[in-house]
Amino acid sequence: MRNPNSNPINITIEKNYDSDFCGSIPLHLVNLIQPHGLLLVLDKTDLRVVQASENVSRQFAVPIEDILEIPFAAFLPAAQFEDFQLKIHRQSSQEKIPFSLDFTANGRSTAFTALVHPKEEYILIELEEHAPTTPENSFIGLYQQIKYITSLLKQTTDTAETAHLTATELKRLTNFDRVLVYQFDPQWNGIVIGQAKEPDMDDYMDLRFPASDVPKQARDLYFRNPYRLIPSRSYQPVGLIPVINPLTMRFTDLSDCNLRSVATVHLEYLRNLNVMTSMSLPLIIDDKLWGLISCHNKTPLNPSYELRSALELLSGIISAQLAAKEKEAAMTLRVHLQRIYANLLEQMYNQPSFTEGLLSGETSLLELLHLSGAAVVYDGGITVIGDTPNEQEIKELTYWLRRHESNKLYITNTLPSVYARSQEYKAIASGLIALSINPDQGEYILGFRPEVLQTIAWGGNPNQAIQMEPDGKAYHPRNSFATYQEIVKDTSLPWIPQEVEAAEALRSAVLEKIIKENY
Known part of the structure; x- marks a missing residue:
């Protein structure tokens, strides 16, 4: 199972590996x-x-x-x-x-x-x-398998366990040599969070793959097709007669067709993966492509229509289970933060000033927002707790915020990339959350997170994901999927939505407290 501390899905990767070139190829008009x-x-x-x-x-x-x-x-x-x-x-x-x-x-x-x-x-x-019906692909046989897998999914406790079970059970059901559960990060790179494979196949668990491996137009087609199947990468494509659709006088749009031929570069990609067969199913949560189930086989394999239909149904069930696990985890964290927030609010109203309430006492701002340091810049003074930049650096940071960010909340986990002066103290403040109190006067509540050096393990060098021919038109996928490690610097742990919600609520509460103090 996946180590939750390794290769985190929501880390910010500075370089964009999504390919405009790959994403512009009209896959639906291959004819x-x-x-x-x-x-x-x-x-x-x-x-x-x-x-x-x-x-x-x-x-x-x-x-x-x-x-x-x-x-x-x-x-x-x-x-x-x-x-x-x-x-x-x-x-x-x-x-x-x-x-x-x-x-x-x-x-x-x-x-x-x-x-x-x-x-x-x-x-x-x-x-x-139509293949002859067997006990394995009969309706009753597949229905029983679906019910069994669904019952196991309901018993899983989190996303990692659900992904692991999915890979294991779908490999058993389909006899594919390898099944991967693949989740997209915010930049559309994918990370393998679940895997079941034959011992002689490459291990891709926890590896990340660049966004160009599944370019935008291919991702979009997953909303129109329940699966993508290539029974053998060595197939010879079959054309349509006549070439032009006589009803439209254009190429026939094959977007919805399971039989649609794939780009030759993708077949080359499968050859470099050392697999003959590929089948992928989308995992869609809240109308967004959350990830894929990717199945590989070393020899040609064409699953029956009945089995493919069962997998189509299961991908929807698995998506629902993943969504439930993610929502459950988010709700648990939200309840935890609400409890801290309530304590902090009570403490703040029992102190003469909001600053004392936030930075001293049993509960502090550091606990609510998972900070290593915080500063309140207010009424001509600067009050700090934990590890923070020095007073002059904080003043300069507020000047920069006044010039560049006047919103209620400013959040970044890559401060050195947007504010060069912070390079000098990135070890303690690569992450910043700024709650504006009175931005015109440079008054803010500032929360800091330290730099966390993250090692990202890629499935092959992402900088070589696409190799262009000299003519600038044809291209090839990378030919090695050996683990390539990249160190991400100048970055803190990311801010998650529940923390942002807590920060927004806290800012409103502080402004109310200030009004009561002054009026």
């Missing part, structure tokens, strides 16, 4: 699919086939011309087509509709699992051969 399925495009009006993937002709040993411009009804049993027609016409949204279809062409019939995507101008149909 290619993977060969483990077929793709058809229907005219929405008369349901005739207007575009098809090239492998349709190989599947049925028939020229592609014998498929194009033919009504879809010609390929299905009448009852199936009626069901298809009914559901398409009743569907008002563009949600995917699953079907089981017996598609017949050239006298050859094949049972397919189909995903139908109703679009404004056309209908997309993804077809994958």
Whole structure:
């Protein structure tokens, strides 16, 4: 399990590793699919086939011309087509509709699992051969597994334990060689917080991967696709015939398609990882991409449609459990801080001045905001507690705050990067929280945190995540995922939302106290 003190998820990393170049590639307009399925495009009006993937002709040993411009009804049993027609016409949204279809062409019939995507101008149909039902992929078998895993998830106590259990149980369920649970940090770098793997596979636990590994447009597509599957990285992409969609006169948008082909650079990335198969599922919390479940296999592997559907359902359940654990931890901390805040407030109102109430007594400002030092600059004086810059340095800091930050609250955990003079005392004040009392007069409550040298373990050198060709157009992913350690300097521990809430409440209480003292 993950050591909560190692490679913290919310540390501030100065360099932005998200790639504008990678993030600008239009993945949805590749016009290619993977060969483990077929793709058809229907005219929405008369349901005739207007575009098809090239492998349709190989599947049925028939020229592609014998498929194009033919009504879809010609390929299905009448009852199936009626069901298809009914559901398409009743569907008002563009949600995917699953079907089981017996598609017949050239006298050859094949049972397919189909995903139908109703679009404004056309209908997309993804077809994958239906695998025989086994006890493992039967509805009852998978339902039992889902219920069992869900019951275990409910027993976990925190995010780390939930991630560890997720990786372990999904590896057991799917037989992938490695399953990783991957959480995004505030800069979209990802850190592995849960792992289950075969002994001969590389260990990525606690390693961080740069944001360019999952660029913005790939992250956005996870909101439209329940999973991303590459059964074999050595596949040969399959084109669409005709190349241009005759209904739109553009490339067909494959954003929602599970079969959509992936960028060659991603296949190269998998080769450098020494895996043949990759499947990833999104973890979405509060409508934001929180992380991914990433599954790898050393040999080609194509999970059944039923298993993929079970994983789709489980990713939602796991997301809900992670959200519950995070909210529970946040609530526990909030209650703890509220208790300290109440004591501090009582103490402040029992003292002649708010300064004495905050900095002396059983409870102090240091405890509430987890500070190593604090200063109150008020009414021409400076009162300090703990480790702080000297009086002159505090005065200069308030001058800088007056010029640059007039908000109610100013917070940074990288003060030396925004205020150069603080380099001289970064050991005691790399983190600053400033509660303005009367900023026009330079009156503040200042809280300080010391520099904490953080060692970040990366999965490969993040500065070499992208290697451009001389032409400036083509690029390659890094070819090594060996642990690369980076020391983050001039940084304190981050300020968490519950501490910010407490600081905002305290500032309001201090201003009320000042008004009562003066009036």
